[in-house]
Amino acid sequence: MARREHDLIGDVDVPSDAYWGAHTARAVENFPISGETLGAKPYFVEALATVKQAAAEANRSVAALPGHLADAIVAACIEIRGGRLHDQFVVDLIQGGAGTSSNMNANEVIANRALELLGEERGNYAVLHPLEHVNLGQSTNDVYPTAVKLALDGRIRALLASLAVLRAAFADKAAEFAGILKIGRTQLQDAVPMTLGQEFGAFAITLGEDEQRLAEARLLLHELNLGGTAIGTALNAHPAYRDRAVAELRGLTGVATLTSARDLVEATADVGVFVQLSGVLKRVAVKLSKTCNDLRLLSSGPRAGFDEIGLPPRQAGSSIMPGKVNPVIPEVVNQIAFEVIGNDVTVTLAAEGGQLQLNAFEPIIARALFASLEHLTAGATVLADRCVAGITANTERLARVVADSIGVVTALSPLLGYERSTQIAREADESGRGAVELVLEKGLLTPVQVDALLTPHALTGLRGTPG
Known part of the structure; x- marks a missing residue:
């Protein structure tokens, strides 16, 4: 079963159980790109519904939208924000038209659900229209980026x-x-x-x-x-709509820093x-x-x-x-x-x-x-x-590497001097022996001096745990 809808290009058959309409139907045909639909991003669908709800409330407050229509649109938006009808957002995320198909998908779903809430049949746009009412005072060019940002x-x-x-x-x-x-x-x-x-x-x-x-x-x-x-x-758009709509968004989202x-x-x-x-x-x-x-x-x-x-x-x-x-x-x-x-x-x-x-x-x-x-x-x-x-931590491995490393020579160089430290480092590297072992063997430093220089605090300047 299908219902017939009309757009500027002509008539379109839409499944009778669909909440979306003519524009969405064409977009589904035109953009079979990624297979990832708007409905796959519930947070984006909810953001679109939030913008539409704020717009309806703003238009009501400036007397641009009759109260009973605003009530129905707001109720539909609240349902969508609560997780309903996300499967009706069927347009591919990748689309031509600067996001128009996303905006229209939202307009049509909200309009048809609002019509149901008014006791009307889906597609009866003479009562409540996706563009004249749901999209009142709006354009894709401000709705879409706002929803993306939210x-x-x-x-x-x-x-x-x-x-x-x-x-x-x-x-x-x-x-x-x-x-x-x-x-x-x-x-x-x-x-x-x-x-x-x-x-x-x-x-x-x-x-x-x-x-x-x-x-x-x-x-x-x-x-x-x-x-x-x-x-x-x-x-x-009504002159007062802009400020009212942004104020409504602040209230709906709880994001106090939203501004025009x-x-x-x-x-x-x-x-x-x-x-x-x-x-x-x-x-x-x-x-x-x-x-x-x-x-x-x-x-x-x-x-x-x-x-x-x-x-x-x-x-x-x-x-x-x-x-x-x-x-x-x-x-x-x-x-x-x-x-x-x-x-x-x-x-x-x-x-x-x-x-x-x-x-x-x-x-x-x-x-x-x-x-x-x-x-x-x-x-x-x-x-x-x-x-x-x-x-x-592989503590045994780490301790062994430190003991064998020529890197500790840097810590000993203040007492040994740079030239002698370099000789120790070279000999350790060539012989495969530990630098500390060679320093002690040659009597260049005492075990007490070595131990004092090789504590974690002395070696690393440790002053507590970062992070």
């Missing part, structure tokens, strides 16, 4: 929470490993002693820095162009905030990936590698090599990072590709940012729970 805001909060858990996991390990000496490395070569706690504390601190940058980027999303309609001139852009024309054309956010997400990804590289190096081996730490074994590592266990959790986070870096390129090109008063490529920007945020959130959680929390 959706991103929620995803950023989720990522911040996940990063905080990961940071705490590293800080816990920093405390646990606080007194364990090891050799630090520069350019993959032995450098000077440090503690394993300092190494893990640095992981925690670098995550904290990224959280701060991400929180800053989140605030930039709170400037909205809602009320600007097509190009920021507010054509066809100073210049709506500029705000409608500009997607710089998405470029900024993408750059911060790339920063998070790069640093997470570098941390995972370090974890893989430090746990490499076990017999023929660094073998300084043990990662918790999570699954068999090979179909042919018995007993092999791979660092699969850091590896999956590495791959997430590679994706996020690629997504940043996509956002950059899409932002640069806009022309004049509108960027037509916001759908691919939104999809890329949604994916980066979702996957980084999942990756940080998995890294914390399935890897960092179970890391162990």
